[in-house]
Structures are given as C-alpha cells and as structure tokens.
Amino acid sequence: MTPARTTVISLIGLAVLVVAPLVLLAILPQNQAQFWTSNILGRGLVFGLIALSLTFLATYGGFISLAQMTVAGVAGYTVAVLTQGAVPTIVGGLPYALTIPAGLFASVLAGLLIGAISVKTRDIYLLMITLALAMGVFRFVETNIAWFNGYEGIRNVVGPDIFGLSFRSTYVFYYSVVASCAVLYFGILYLVRSPFGLVLQGIRDNPRRVSALGYNVGQHRIAAFGVAGFIAGCGGVLATIYNIGISPGSIGLGASVNILIISVIGGLGHPIGAFVGSIIFTVFDTFAATIYDRERFNTLIGLVFLIIVLVSPDGVVGLKGRLMALLKPKQAKEAKSP
Amino acid sequence: MSAVPALRLSHVCRQFGALRAVHDVTFDVMPGERRAVLGPNGAGKTTLFNTICGDFPPTGGSITLFGDDITTLKPHHRTRRGIGRTYQTSLLFNGLTVLDNLYLAVRGVRPNRFSFRAPKATDPDMIAARTMADRMRIAHMLATQVDQLSHGQRRQLEVGMALASGPKVLMLDEPAAGLSPGDRPELLKLLKDLPRDLTLVLIEHDMDVALPAADIVTVMKDGEVVVEATPDKIESDPVVQAIYLGGGH
Ligand SMILES: Nc1ncnc2c1ncn2[C@@H]1O[C@H](COP(=O)(O)OP(=O)(O)O)[C@@H](O)[C@H]1O
Ligand SMILES: [Mg+2]
Numbered sequence: 291m292t293p294a295r296t297t298v299i300s301l302i303g304l305a306v307l308v309v310a311p312l313v314l315l316a317i318l319p320q321n322q323a324q325f326w327t328s329n330i331l332g333r334g335l336v337f338g339l340i341a342l343s344l345t346f347l348a349t350y351g352g353f354i355s356l357a358q359m360t361v362a363g364v365a366g367y368t369v370a371v372l373t374q375g376a377v378p379t380i381v382g383g384l385p386y387a388l389t390i391p392a393g394l395f396a397s398v399l400a401g402l403l404i405g406a407i408s409v410k411t412r413d414i415y416l417l418m419i420t421l422a423l424a425m426g427v428f429r430f431v432e433t434n435i436a437w438f439n440g441y442e443g444i445r446n447v448v449g450p451d452i453f454g455l456s457f458r459s460t461y462v463f464y465y466s467v468v469a470s471c472a473v474l475y476f477g478i479l480y481l482v483r484s485p486f487g488l489v490l491q492g493i494r495d496n497p498r499r500v501s502a503l504g505y506n507v508g509q510h511r512i513a514a515f516g517v518a519g520f521i522a523g524c525g526g527v528l529a530t531i532y533n534i535g536i537s538p539g540s541i542g543l544g545a546s547v548n549i550l551i552i553s554v555i556g557g558l559g560h561p562i563g564a565f566v567g568s569i570i571f572t573v574f575d576t577f578a579a580t581i582y583d584r585e586r587f588n589t590l591i592g593l594v595f596l597i598i599v600l601v602s603p604d605g606v607v608g609l610k611g612r613l614m615a616l617l618k619p620k621q622a623k624e625a626k627s628p
Numbered sequence: 629m630s631a632v633p634a635l636r637l638s639h640v641c642r643q644f645g646a647l648r649a650v651h652d653v654t655f656d657v658m659p660g661e662r663r664a665v666l667g668p669n670g671a672g673k674t675t676l677f678n679t680i681c682g683d684f685p686p687t688g689g690s691i692t693l694f695g696d697d698i699t700t701l702k703p704h705h706r707t708r709r710g711i712g713r714t715y716q717t718s719l720l721f722n723g724l725t726v727l728d729n730l731y732l733a734v735r736g737v738r739p740n741r742f743s744f745r746a747p748k749a750t751d752p753d754m755i756a757a758r759t760m761a762d763r764m765r766i767a768h769m770l771a772t773q774v775d776q777l778s779h780g781q782r783r784q785l786e787v788g789m790a791l792a793s794g795p796k797v798l799m800l801d802e803p804a805a806g807l808s809p810g811d812r813p814e815l816l817k818l819l820k821d822l823p824r825d826l827t828l829v830l831i832e833h834d835m836d837v838a839l840p841a842a843d844i845v846t847v848m849k850d851g852e853v854v855v856e857a858t859p860d861k862i863e864s865d866p867v868v869q870a871i872y873l874g875g876g877h
Contacts, residue, residue, distance in 0.1 A: 489741075495721040
C-alpha cells in the first residue's frame, strides 16, 4: 500500500468509527446501541491499542513481544495505586490529571526496561524472554498484598470527568477511546517516516547493515520498546477505567496471549490490523460465550486463529491482497483465451 | 613515510574456532591510495574487511584509522570515524525504498541521527540521498521498494550506500560480483568515476578490473598475504601465476 492510500483508508476507518454510534442508535434500541458502542467497539478499540503496540514492534521492527499486556498493566496499576478513591487505598490522594501521566511514564519506563533486557535476542528467544518477564510480573503482582492487593486487585477506578462529563457515560468513554486511537495510530504512521522509524525498519530488514551505516542498533531497539510502552500504557489506562479497576488476571498468561492472537488475526503487516483483529476478537468473545459456554470460546477463537494463520499469515488485513493475487492470474488467463 | 596512514593493519588475525580465516596481515593504506586485494575464494579477503569494519573484530593484532586505534570499537563507531564498506552479497533494506535506503546511509554519520522528526523533501540529507541516487544512476527508481530492483541496480545501490556517508576510507567487496556482462560496464564506470583522492580498498576477483584501478596490490591465500606488489609486476609474479593458473589445488 502506498502511504497516500493507507492514509485514505485509515481516514475512512476513522470516519466509520466516529459515526458508528449514531448508526447504531438509529437501527437498535437505545440500550443495545449503547452496549455495542461501549462493550464491543469501545472495548475492542481499547484492546486494539494494546495490540497496536505489539503490531508496531512487529511490523516495523520485526520484534514479537509477549509483554505488551504487562506494560499496559504497569500503567493501569500505577493509576489504580495512586488515584484518589480507588479501593483499597494504597497510596491514593492524587487526581487523574496526575495519575494518568504517571501511569504512562511508568509504562514507558517498563517498555524501555523490557527492551533493554531483551536487546540481544530475536525471534523465538525474544518471545520466550518477554513471556518470562510477563509471567514474573504477573506472579509478583498476584502475591503482593501491600502494593497491589494481591489477587483481588484494585477496584473503583472510575475515570476522570472530561469537561464536566463523566467518563462512565458511554459516549464520553467511546469518543475518548476513538480520539486516543486516532492520535496514536496516525502518530505511528508519522513516526515510521522519521529517521527513528526508518532505522527501525532497517533493523527489521538487516541489523548488520544498520550498524555499518553508523547507527546504534541497541539504542534504537530500546527506544522502540519505549514507544510501544507508551502506546500499551494508553491502552492499559483506558482498560483499567473501562473495567473500573485492575486485577492480576488482566495481565496473566491468557490476557498476554490474547494480545498476540488479536494482532495475528488482524495482521502483523500493518498497524490497522490491531484494531480489525481486536474488534473481531471482541465480537467472538462477547457472543460465543452466550451461544456456547466459556470453554467453547477458547476452542472457537483458537480455530479462527488457526484458519487465519493457515490461509493468510498477514491476517485479515492481508486477506484482500491474497484474494487479488488468487484472482489476477485467472483473469489474465481468461483474457488470453479466445 | 612521514604521513599518517589512513589505515594501518598490524599483524591482524581472525580465527573462527580453529580456522585461521585471517592470519598475521600487516599493511598500510596511505591517504588517497588505492589498494586491491586479490586471492582465491576462501582466502580471507572478506574476513579481513570484517575485521576492519568491526563486524567480526580481530582476534589478534591491531588496526588504526588515521593514527587512532579502532581495533575494539563497535562497527557503528568505526563508520562514524570514516570507514565505509560494501558487502559481497548486498545487504540492503528490502522493505524500504531506494530513497529511504540512501537517506539512512547519509544520516548514519550525522550527530543528530537519532530523531523522531520526519524529514521534509527539502531536508539537506534527503537532497544528498537524491544526489547519490543520481550518481549511482538509479535516480529513476527512488520510490521503488528495494526488493523490486534488478541485481545490477542492487549492486549500484550497495556502492551508493557506502559512499553516501562520505567515508574517508572506502572498502568495496567484489562490487561487480554476479553481474551479467550487460550490467558490468555500468558499475565499472561508476567505480572509475570515484574521486581520485578517495582512499580505497578493493576486493576484486577479476584481475582485468582490479589491476587498472589499483596503485598497489595485495594477494592473499589461506588467510595470509603472499604477495604485495605494484599492478605491473603482479601478472608476471610466479606465486600469483601459481594461484591463478594452478587452479584451487
Ligand atoms: N562468520 C564466519 N564463521 C565461520 N567461518 C567463517 C566466517 N566467515 C568466513 N569464514 C571462513 O573464513 C574463510 C575465509 O572466508 P572469506 O573471508 O569469506 O574468504 P574470501 O572473501 O577471500 O572468499 C573461509 O574458510 C570461510 O569459510
Ligand atoms: Mg569474499
């Protein structure tokens, strides 16, 4: 895709997200329209943001990290620990205007740290080391009562008021999420045109040449994990507010793997795949459980995952290209035959 | 010799396990000098380049660049000090365009190389990248993704990327390797047009290419220097004749 086409498609996607709640209100009863807006689209986009941090690393750096949910959790826990009104009060006393920036700062630090620890590893080894880090943090949080209230987690993180409107309102929440997604997504499209982004893509294609050109490969890798940490942190803050709190389950093995599944379903070849994958995942997650029981959902999403990986390794976003490639030689043949 | 050599190798060795890929290589390259390195496959020519650029630092001996010891520096620090090289098999950024490849090559030696700000088309480094594409005769391919280039164009880009940083010492590893007879003249002309004051180390299999381009020739075999002579003496040298005519036995 040319950059211009990507921008056009992305803007169309954004426009769809902006008008979707209105369309839903027009065709569904109000409570169902709100359910779709916040529980399907809103929640999907929030986890899409966390997946976006992974897609960014994978698409442009060739790094697949299983610790992005953990980084999101670092932001979420920071907010929960510091914010006034959270239950139980661990530090508390601070307004969202301070705790949200603190959460994002913490997630950037966590990203940089994970990037630094894993800086020499690639491929399956990177996957393993990030998984180990994620599980280490998960176990620590789960068993630490003093700071994280153990397996119960921290409740009542209701979110700030924006211009006097409560974050708990479906539409305030939804449009805050859409705005965050738009800023971060277009931010990435900009960033990959910068020297930092180009070097990152150079590292993906050929790290040896990158250092032969004079760049410090490790420094750029660590910075990429810091950027991804910021994106995941935004998702983590929004997810914590959406869930009105955070508990260790949200950064456990299942949650960490779900981010990878979302990214793969959507496609690791383009950042937009994170949102496509996440909304598909959320639809399955919401409705499969009502049709079947919980265990069946895992079977179902596993099946979807398998089909995507087999049919289109670049995910749903890559599907169109694959279909075109299938159709093209046929058309050419048909055109030739008399 | 009073001037400081651009590059000085003293007893440089590189082992891979028990294999002595490069053993006890010593020579100077004076500023502006052009040195050709010849030798059969597996002689250690590419490995010698790798010790100089730092991809595989020497396991013995020392290397200085304009008098500064660079033996243990990381590759990116050596590049910033003025070493540029090409690779025998092109190492390009296949997912990026020709222009982005060259732009990265220009930026790598700039002090502000780490930056989150996307360049404008009028950015001096962008202009330098375009100029280099022009010089390498690939200016019509600027927006083409590199994995779409022909082999000949890839070799031209490979040389362009090494030149783009304005190196003080340029090392070319078989720049014409694998080129079809049709593509060869284009690349050879590029090499001929290199500024005469550029310090150059050239690995080249083909004597007809190497000899006219060089001031001095080093012949390697089994990791060691076996002959060092001026081009006019090389072809008649008995050792060289034995290597080149005697086959690989
Ligand atoms: N990275 C490496 N690991 C192990 N052996 C290597 C490596 N690079 C080169 N060699 C060995 O070193 C010897 C010299 O190779 P090379 O420098 O590529 O020769 P030339 O460029 O003269 O053809 C060969 O035997 C080769 O197999
Ligand atoms: Mg070689």
